Amino acid sequence: MLIIPAENSINWKRPPWVTLGLILACLLVFLFYQGGDDRKLESALEQYLNGNLLALEGPAYEDYLQRAIRFEGDAQRVLELQEFQSLQENNEALWQAATLLLDREFYQYLQDNRDLIWAPAERSQWQQQRTAIEEQWISRMSAYQLGLVPADLSLYTLISYQFLHGGWGHIIGNLLFLFLLGFTVEKALGPGRFLAAYLVCGALSGLVFVGFSMGSYIPLVGASGSISGLMGMYVAIYGLQKIRFFYFLGVYFNYFRAPAIALLPVWLGKEVYDYWYAGATGIAYMAHAGGLVAGAGLVWLLGKSWLQVKEEFFEPEEDEQDARFTSAYAQAMASLGRMEFDLARRQFEALREHYPERTILLEHLYQLAKLRPDLPEYRERARQLMADAMARRQPEQMVSVWQEYLSKGEAHHPLAVEDHNRVLFISLKHHDLKAAEKAFERMRAQGDPDLVSEACRLLLAEFEKLQMEPKARHYRQLLQSQP
Template sequence: MFIIPLEKSIDWKKPPLITILLILVNSFVFFFIQTDDDALFEEAVNYYLNSALPEIEFPFYTETLEARGEITEPINWQEELQNESLLPIMLLMQMESDEAFMTKLRAHQVITVEHSHFAQWQTQRNEYETLKQQSVAWGYGFKPAEHRFVTFLTHIFLHGSVAHLIGNMIFLFIVGFTLEVALGSFLYLLFYLIGGLSAVTLFWGIYPSSIVPLVGASGAIAALMGLYSTIFGLRKIRFFYFLLFYFDYVKAPAFILLFLWLFNEFYQLHWGGQSNVAYVAHIGGLIAGAALGLLVIKRFPEKVNTEYLDESTKKDERIQRLEQGMQLLRELKVERAKAMFLALHKYYPEDKEIRLQLYKVLKFSPQSEDYHRITLRLLSQSGKDAQTQRQVHEIFSDYMKTTGGKIRISPGELVQLATRFAKADYPENAERILLMLLRKRPNLPGLADGLLALAYAWRRAKNDNKSKKYLKFVQQRFPQSDAAK
């Protein structure tokens, strides 16, 4: 089961610097500090296979597997070793991961001091362990049975493969940038590190004798996922899920994700078969992250950017109420639609779509002050794109028709509107306004510029007669103006 939240879009004007830094640090460590890990580990494995260790250890381990009933037929590892097949390597990896067997092996309970090859075994086993330690992952990964306190932190920045790194970094980015905005950079980084430490602590508690190094940021990222689910809480978020051959998007309260993620980790841990994935660390991270989220919400709510978290909820509410208002308008329930859109406009005063719908419903009462006020707001909206210019032009034409020409626009606003129409290639309405102003306010500032724009508009419309007419008029009527020059 694969579940990932896709609620927020990143704002690159305010990039998530800590999230990006974490990704860069993890990538740098893997590609530049761990660059020789594969070769060093291969050297250690080759040493093991070419030493006397398989001859000494494998018989005891295969006997253990037979006694447990994990194998039904003897493993001919000697022949496979001679043929240089992968089976001895796989058997070695399985043995190294077998906590119960390795605990006894290290305690000299398998190869005892009475064993005829004990001295040789101890020398070569120590050499093998030393070679493994040269690998950064083995040296600085967290090994519960041989832990050093520095590895509680260093393991978070190490990865076992490119696929391991990429998978973790994708989840870190998707979940991380949202939490960084919601909590702030300092708190976000602090919780990331606390989550990683909590994850490895639970792993240590469950597997105290393991000598296989735990590496990867997934415990810390799991903490971010738990934190995400409790920070968003009951807010409905959009997430993507993939189950067997089925996938889809769904919207549900974020808190549900915590239980789905935990269920998935427990299922994989108990019934998912043998795996190198540290499901216990994931569980520890999820629980720790969820606890941190509840703590900050209950004790330090001022640290949470609730406005950012509520954006989608408010957006959904806006869409729902907008659709309700439009449905009321279609049903000609004018007063109810008017009340709905007036309330929406009060809450979203800069929303152009709501303002346009309010304008449409107010057309049913053109004598009202609200109608004229909203119309003027729409006519003065900024934007030089073709769609906005066309909308402003259409609203003006409609306004003139609805009011019978009794518009409430000041002369100064009219000349600006006429100039705008001329520059947007709507010369008819521009001409209509400017001629009216010439009759009523012949000395109005801005008229010369408006008429010049009108002349150019007619030229673009291939009407040379009108273009020349207004150019000549500007020179005769406003000879001292900049437009006449």
């Protein structure tokens, strides 16, 4: 059974760079760092067989398994004993050697009981040859250098084990889930907090694994604990909201919608059940369970502070926003066509609250306000449209709106002297001297000696630069007459 959330689609205009970076890091580690493990193992097996260690350890391994069956009632050991005896019957020396070399619990058992298992001469031979293999090859393999070993826990391995994998099937499966979950959680939290939360979930997942595997020398590798943390964060972010999930049962698959958080106990229960009843599959079920709890717990504990979800995360995607805008805009335009101006104004105002960056809405509101130039709303819309034009570097539109307002609304509600000053400055910058002079006259009429004097100096400097002496003389005289 497989159930994964499928609520979001990736927006390649804003790629999930941290998620992609984590995927790339795991791939590079697997290819270039772990790529040498096969060669090391081959060398270790060759040295093991040449040293005739199989003859020493084989009988000890059978005795080791039989003791576990007899005293611990471990059913899994029965299967392991049967498989090993089958390898012996088929003279599969290489696979026998691999089984003994990679069973870290058995190696620890040999170290603890070597005085009881062998006579001094055999013990000396075993000690010398096995130690050389361990130091030269086994201890240098990636899983034993940077994997998480419960019996030999190091803080750095709580992070490093997350980037190691046990084979192509392991890494491909993990990275697929990392991509499917990561881009959504990264979008919700932002790149920096997402990366920190991902690594923390992996570390906490590792600690849970250590708690359930005390004393074990079997290393944990893989990103599945961290990815389980992403699953926990994913459903905790959505909470009780109904989202879409994909499920796969045998050969059948489909989608369903459910409250996001309802899947957390389902996932958690599956991991705990498999831990107790699935047998020795090599899967770290309790690490997965720990990751799920860690991810959800981090969001619940820190969701209103450090791990607060970005507000824009819950906004519709751009395509959906465009569709909604088009529909609402068409309704407002239909109201205009029916000359229902008050309704159209309310519809455009509602649209502008959600889409403030769309200038076309402000232009419609300006045109509607212009129908009643005697009301203060016309002046406010004119000023807003002038400011918008200036922000978009469209001086011609700014001056055009200003001139239109002078002819229609200035008599009812005059613009402020600062508005005329901005028009003067922009007009001078774009060499529209006629508009600049007109703005200056409006400023003179309204007073404010400081602004008028500064505007007069700007006009004087511009006309002197253009060698238009009559105009320059006019503004020089005005400047001298200023108090």
